[in-house]
Amino acid sequence: MRSLTPALLLAFSPLAPQNRSLAWKAAAVVLGTLALALSSYIAVPMVPVPVTMQTFAVTLIGALYGWRLGGLTIIAWLMEGALGLPVLSGGAAGLAHFIGPTGGYLFAFPIAGMVTGFLAERGWNGHRVVLAFLAMLAGNALCLLLGAAWLSAMIGIGAAITAGVLPFLVGAVLKSALATAALKGLARR
Incomplete structure (x- = not known):
C-alpha cells in the first residue's frame, strides 16, 4: 500500500485551501453556501424527506475544502x-x-462534509478515484444513517428505514459517483 507523503497530504485539493489567505477562505x-443553496433547489418532492442534490454538494465541498473549511x-x-x-x-x-x-439530515450534513474532507486530506481525493468514491459514499451513508436515526424518533425505526433510507440508496451511489467525477475533473487542472 502506498504511504501518504506530506506532499500528497498538502495537495489534497486542486483548490489548495490550506495555502490561501483569509479573504480567499471567506470568499470560498x-x-x-451559494452552491449548497443552488443544490437545494434541485429536488424531487417526496414525503417525509425530499431527494435533493444537497449531499452531492456537501460531500464535494468537504473534499475540495477539507474538513475544517x-x-x-x-x-x-x-x-x-x-x-x-x-x-x-x-x-x-x-x-x-x-x-x-428533515432535522437529522440537516444536522448530519456538516458531519458528512467533515468526514469527506478528512478523508480527502488523507489521500482519498481526485488523485485516487476509488478512494474518493468511497469517501463520497461514506458521507452520503452518514447522512442517511443520522437522518434516519432522527426520523425514527418520530415515525419508528422500520418506517424511517423505509421512508428515509431505502428510496435514497440509488441516489446516494449516483451522487457519490458524480461528485467523484467532478473532483477527478478538478484534480486534472
Missing part, C-alpha cells in the same frame, strides 16, 4: 437557513426544518 465560504461552510449555510434565508430544500427556511423530519 460564501461561494460554497468544509465543515464551516456547511454550518454557515445551515445558519442561513435557520435565520430565514430560502437556502434549504426547495427554498425552504426557518427553524421548523431543524426540528421536523
Whole structure:
C-alpha cells in the first residue's frame, strides 16, 4: 500500500485551501453556501424527506475544502437557513426544518462534509478515484444513517428505514459517483 507523503497530504485539493489567505477562505465560504443553496433547489418532492442534490454538494465541498473549511461552510449555510434565508430544500427556511423530519439530515450534513474532507486530506481525493468514491459514499451513508436515526424518533425505526433510507440508496451511489467525477475533473487542472 502506498504511504501518504506530506506532499500528497498538502495537495489534497486542486483548490489548495490550506495555502490561501483569509479573504480567499471567506470568499470560498460564501461561494460554497451559494452552491449548497443552488443544490437545494434541485429536488424531487417526496414525503417525509425530499431527494435533493444537497449531499452531492456537501460531500464535494468537504473534499475540495477539507474538513475544517468544509465543515464551516456547511454550518454557515445551515445558519442561513435557520435565520430565514430560502437556502434549504426547495427554498425552504426557518427553524421548523431543524426540528421536523428533515432535522437529522440537516444536522448530519456538516458531519458528512467533515468526514469527506478528512478523508480527502488523507489521500482519498481526485488523485485516487476509488478512494474518493468511497469517501463520497461514506458521507452520503452518514447522512442517511443520522437522518434516519432522527426520523425514527418520530415515525419508528422500520418506517424511517423505509421512508428515509431505502428510496435514497440509488441516489446516494449516483451522487457519490458524480461528485467523484467532478473532483477527478478538478484534480486534472
